[in-house]
Amino acid sequence: MQLPAALLHPNMAKPAPLPSLTAPDKLKQRADEFKVLTAAFSLRLAFVFYAQIHDYYFHVNFTDIDYKVFSDAAIHVANGRSPYDRPTYRYSPFLAWILVPIAKFPDFGKILFCFADIIVGWLLIRLRRDQNAKFGVPAELDSVSDVYALWLFNPLTMIISARGNADALVSLAVLCTLYLLRKDRWIAAALMHGLGAVHLRVYPVIYLPSIFLYLLNRNGTSGSGGFFNWVKRCCLNFRGFAFAIISLSSFAATVAICYWLYGYKCIFEFLLYHFSRYDIRHNFSPYFYPMYLSVGDEGLLKLISLGAFVPQALAIVGFALKYSNDLEFCWFLTTFAFVSLNKVCTSQYFVWYIIFTPLIANQIKTSTPKLITLILAWFAGQGLWLFFAYLLELQGMNTFLPLWLSSLVFVAINFSIAITLIRDHLSPTSITSKKTQ
Amino acid sequence: MKPPTLGLLCLLLIDIATGCKFIDDIREQIVDYELRNNGFHKDYVAKVRISSMERFIDCRLAVKVPIPRGAYVDTVNLQSSLEKHCFTDAVFDVEQPEFAATSKAQPVYFHADRIARKQFIIDDILNFPVHLRYHASTDVAPFHAKVSFAKPEVFITCGNNETTIFGDANCRRYVHKIPCACSNGSPPTTTPSKKAGSHAPLCEYLRLNVQPPAKVSLNSGAQGGGSPQVKPGSKDVVALVPLGDARHRSLVVWGTVAFNIGLVVVTLVYLGVNVEETKTG
Numbered sequence: 001m002q003l004p005a006a007l008l009h010p011n012m013a014k015p016a017p018l019p020s021l022t023a024p025d026k027l028k029q030r031a032d033e034f035k036v037l038t039a040a041f042s043l044r045l046a047f048v049f050y051a052q053i054h055d056y057y058f059h060v061n062f063t064d065i066d067y068k069v070f071s072d073a074a075i076h077v078a079n080g081r082s083p084y085d086r087p088t089y090r091y092s093p094f095l096a097w098i099l100v101p102i103a104k105f106p107d108f109g110k111i112l113f114c115f116a117d118i119i120v121g122w123l124l125i126r127l128r129r130d131q132n133a134k135f136g137v138p139a140e141l142d143s144v145s146d147v148y149a150l151w152l153f154n155p156l157t158m159i160i161s162a163r164g165n166a167d168a169l170v171s172l173a174v175l176c177t178l179y180l181l182r183k184d185r186w187i188a189a190a191l192m193h194g195l196g197a198v199h200l201r202v203y204p205v206i207y208l209p210s211i212f213l214y215l216l217n218r219n220g221t222s223g224s225g226g227f228f229n230w231v232k233r234c235c236l237n238f239r240g241f242a243f244a245i246i247s248l249s250s251f252a253a254t255v256a257i258c259y260w261l262y263g264y265k266c267i268f269e270f271l272l273y274h275f276s277r278y279d280i281r282h283n284f285s286p287y288f289y290p291m292y293l294s295v296g297d298e299g300l301l302k303l304i305s306l307g308a309f310v311p312q313a314l315a316i317v318g319f320a321l322k323y324s325n326d327l328e329f330c331w332f333l334t335t336f337a338f339v340s341l342n343k344v345c346t347s348q349y350f351v352w353y354i355i356f357t358p359l360i361a362n363q364i365k366t367s368t369p370k371l372i373t374l375i376l377a378w379f380a381g382q383g384l385w386l387f388f389a390y391l392l393e394l395q396g397m398n399t400f401l402p403l404w405l406s407s408l409v410f411v412a413i414n415f416s417i418a419i420t421l422i423r424d425h426l427s428p429t430s431i432t433s434k435k436t437q
Numbered sequence: 438m439k440p441p442t443l444g445l446l447c448l449l450l451i452d453i454a455t456g457c458k459f460i461d462d463i464r465e466q467i468v469d470y471e472l473r474n475n476g477f478h479k480d481y482v483a484k485v486r487i488s489s490m491e492r493f494i495d496c497r498l499a500v501k502v503p504i505p506r507g508a509y510v511d512t513v514n515l516q517s518s519l520e521k522h523c524f525t526d527a528v529f530d531v532e533q534p535e536f537a538a539t540s541k542a543q544p545v546y547f548h549a550d551r552i553a554r555k556q557f558i559i560d561d562i563l564n565f566p567v568h569l570r571y572h573a574s575t576d577v578a579p580f581h582a583k584v585s586f587a588k589p590e591v592f593i594t595c596g597n598n599e600t601t602i603f604g605d606a607n608c609r610r611y612v613h614k615i616p617c618a619c620s621n622g623s624p625p626t627t628t629p630s631k632k633a634g635s636h637a638p639l640c641e642y643l644r645l646n647v648q649p650p651a652k653v654s655l656n657s658g659a660q661g662g663g664s665p666q667v668k669p670g671s672k673d674v675v676a677l678v679p680l681g682d683a684r685h686r687s688l689v690v691w692g693t694v695a696f697n698i699g700l701v702v703v704t705l706v707y708l709g710v711n712v713e714e715t716k717t718g
Contacts, residue, residue: 055517059518059566061514061517065513065514068513068514072513087528087530087531088531088532280534280571281532281571286693286696286697287693289681289689289693290686290689290690290693290694292571292574292681293574293681293682293683293685293686293689293690294686294690295534295536295573295574296573300686300690303690303694304690304693304694307690307693307694307697307698308694308697310698311697311698311700311701314698314701314702314705315701315704315705318701318704318705318708319708322708337701337704341697341701392476392477392679393476393477393478394474394475394476394477394478395475395476396475396476396477396677396678396679397679398580398581398679398680399679400679400681400682401682401685404689404693408692408693408696411696411697411700412696412700415700415701415703415704418704419703419704419707422704422707422708423707
């Protein structure tokens, strides 16, 4: 995952412009990418068809329980009813609209999510190639194997989509936003952010601070002049404010349409529920136990909510201030911290930050053995939690306290990973400046 | 043996003549039910055995299983778990704990697929998953709650209901109206007016007086010891749910908040220090 040593050598003379690929080479490159994308899609389809066999024979289904919720809601829509007639349907009504073909073809949603996965893979390849070009990677070293390993052929992402999890659509919207920002099409990015990402899952609103600062720095004005000059520049950051207004307005427009179509129940289930939920059942988040013990005490519950919000806000703003010029790394850290510190944390949320790993892999100078250690520690943290959860849920043993402690251990492991990546991070400017020394 | 005990034994061993020939002909009506597995996810197993002096002609059983407030059935996936039964839809709020207002005790009606054509004995085994809810934490031992499952009720309907059974006036008092058949498989809804079974048409079934299997115990008291007594098993099946320890509330709340804020502060301080080192390095 490291850049070639020649590119990091401080004495390297300013390189001549890299020859771009010839047309036949480009065609071959595209053909190879198409083959890989097709293979990745085929594997996902295999899992979709395996799910039918697995669900028939085994009591514990392969198919995500949320897929049943989507399916039922889509069938309600197909029958002219509200998707919110389905208990626990807490998503956008437009998701149920998109999935209406499920009424005739039950696996339609899964295949759609897998296809969205592949589009995400394609976008990651494009972004990664742009990164390689920016870092001056020679054509013969222009590799996107990180995308293949970390997204297209990552068992975790493959299975999550094949099980019928809709987070592939959110990932697609988030990555489209990033892609459009990188192409300087910030208005389209704002619309995609509001209509797509925030609309499907509210969490992408956490990227607004970093986008604001990114657009501030893209204005080309000088970064010097102290704090007050910086504040003045922020106040005059037209694009940043415009982005936020367009994004939030388009999101508000979708909420208004939902209310017009389905009334208050839609707003509550789709939006308000997520802000007011107190999920006291055990999950990876350490907040489950404080909330469980505090049920009935409104003051304590509010304290817990505030206590969850403050570290998340600090992390979002802190990472935005530091890494807004490196949006990929910034969004990875922001999402990583957000998920780790959230009041509810389940495995499907991990996809929200895994999507950025192929884009930061070439900026981390961590050695491979160290990286493997970090990944194993990440799995070990989950394994410890799963052990106590198994004893509680399937053996009926009272392991609430050790389960809570293992949640804290998992958060600590996550932050030690974050600190390691921060320490070993090579900023894009340092990579390109080393080339020119 | 004392006369009252003898009288009780007679009551238990010999059916009281009810005047309803169909009921009087029944010799055995047993339901043996239990909860299997540990933890929050149980398998509810009910074995029903009905035997009669007269053949059952085109008869079918229905079982009404009362689900207590502290438990719920995932009706969305229930049908895939049933091999020889179907059920009449019921709406359970699967996310809420036991103490929530929307957590209610309610029954689920199961209908056997199999029809007894001309049999003296009907055996039926009902098996489906049931899940326990979270219960309120406590600061007093024991740190577990009990969830009691009452005995299921068994109903029967036969091909000669109208002509023979219900025509007998003595049998009318055993007639109950329960959902005729199972739900049609459409997706569950949250429509407030729908109660368990209420959207299905109701039909007349005979309610049987099923009992758990008799348990034999030795009487070693002053009467001379050793003579067996037969008592009906009357206790509900009970499941235990672990509870959180409310004595740890302050530690857990403040510990979680402080720990997470501390982690973020350390990370951001490291970020700031790392930036300085990068600039000066």
